[in-house]
Amino acid sequence: MTLADLQQLERRAVMGTYLRQPVEFVRGEGTRLYDDAGDEYLDFLAGISVVQIGHCHPDLVRAVSDQAARLMHVSNLFYTAPAFELAARLSDGGLGGKAFLCNSGTEAIEAALKLARRHRAGGGFVVMEGGFHGRTMGALSATPQEAKQAPFAPLVPGFRAVPRDDGAALADAVGPDTAAVLVEPIQGEGGIHPLSAETLRAAREACDRHGALLIFDEIQCGMGRTGDLWAWQGLGVRPDVMTVAKGLGGGLPIGACLTTPEVADTLRPGDHGSTFAGGPVIAAGANAVLDVVDDPAFLAAVAEKGERLAAGLEGLGLAVRGRGLMLGFACDDGPGLAGRLLADHRLVVNATGPDTIRLLPPLTVSAAEIDDAVARIGAAL
Numbered sequence: 001m002t003l004a005d006l007q008q009l010e011r012r013a014v015m016g017t018y019l020r021q022p023v024e025f026v027r028g029e030g031t032r033l034y035d036d037a038g039d040e041y042l043d044f045l046a047g048i049s050v051v052q053i054g055h056c057h058p059d060l061v062r063a064v065s066d067q068a069a070r071l072m073h074v075s076n077l078f079y080t081a082p083a084f085e086l087a088a089r090l091s092d093g094g095l096g097g098k099a100f101l102c103n104s105g106t107e108a109i110e111a112a113l114k115l116a117r118r119h120r121a122g123g124g125f126v127v128m129e130g131g132f133h134g135r136t137m138g139a140l141s142a143t144p145q146e147a148k149q150a151p152f153a154p155l156v157p158g159f160r161a162v163p164r165d166d167g168a169a170l171a172d173a174v175g176p177d178t179a180a181v182l183v184e185p186i187q188g189e190g191g192i193h194p195l196s197a198e199t200l201r202a203a204r205e206a207c208d209r210h211g212a213l214l215i216f217d218e219i220q221c222g223m224g225r226t227g228d229l230w231a232w233q234g235l236g237v238r239p240d241v242m243t244v245a246k247g248l249g250g251g252l253p254i255g256a257c258l259t260t261p262e263v264a265d266t267l268r269p270g271d272h273g274s275t276f277a278g279g280p281v282i283a284a285g286a287n288a289v290l291d292v293v294d295d296p297a298f299l300a301a302v303a304e305k306g307e308r309l310a311a312g313l314e315g316l317g318l319a320v321r322g323r324g325l326m327l328g329f330a331c332d333d334g335p336g337l338a339g340r341l342l343a344d345h346r347l348v349v350n351a352t353g354p355d356t357i358r359l360l361p362p363l364t365v366s367a368a369e370i371d372d373a374v375a376r377i378g379a380a381l
């Protein structure tokens, strides 16, 4: 089917929730994507920080194919090994408690919100302006953006937003009726804004003072993206609960809500569930992604490559924000520049709002590909 065929089908049969770029991709390999005409693109978006170890990594393809040929689904009424292995690895390499597996980022947030409510019945949530936590009603209620929320009012009550990166305002908002503070250590959809260590420490102290849970949304900044397996490990502030998704499946849909040992048994039988969650194929895929990413040498290389990309962009005179391979830079017309990079320079990036270009390449990107991407951005400017 041609792009024109797909666009016609879209008009007829696909709900108009997305504004798509006019490109049909048919194949991917590593950091490269190929369109229906065979043209090659450099992918510095990775499906929004999902294709963490590159397109069609042979280890991931093998793990998924083997498992798909053996057993695809039996539900959580029974035991299957890949999900249990995955839960143990996520817990041991994360907060040391337990994992609830689910199918997406927004579901990981819903699990975290329910866990916090179970921990403090009736408690409220403190969230941050510019934050993004997902599109289901609970996660949307935690996402204080007028344009995303307003059409769907009334939202879930009990959420209070404080200004971005203002530790004092955050501490003021937390009290004995707070169930949890929910923040992204680095805001992603909001435009790549790292929170300061002081703000994160203020959040930790406020939660400790009032017995509230500190939830870090690491759906975008986790899974090695910053050069640490989890962003909080590089920030020195440990949350009680962490949400993970995007890069965890390397391209397959999966999410997880992870806890410390202290709150690991908060949710009880019957409190929460999901038919598809922890399916053997997806879990086998996530284990294969972790095999690659959860390795000190690999993570050190991510940090190094992030510095190379940031230095290259700064060399173009750009104001760069972010950490590791989660970077953004300010520009006048983000959507225009992203469109030109795609159409004229075959570089896939994305604009978060009008004035930021976001770069989230696969963590397996090479130094040469980074230099190539910087050159393409330089040419487009």
Ligand SMILES: *Cc1c(COP(=O)(O)O)cnc(C)c1O
Pocket (backbone or CB within 6 Å): 104, 105, 106, 107, 109, 132, 133, 134, 135, 184, 188, 189, 217, 218, 219, 220, 221, 245, 246
């Ligand atoms: C993408 C994202 C979500 C939502 O994940 P979905 O899989 O789209 O539901 C939540 N939080 C953050 C930080 C994200 O980047």
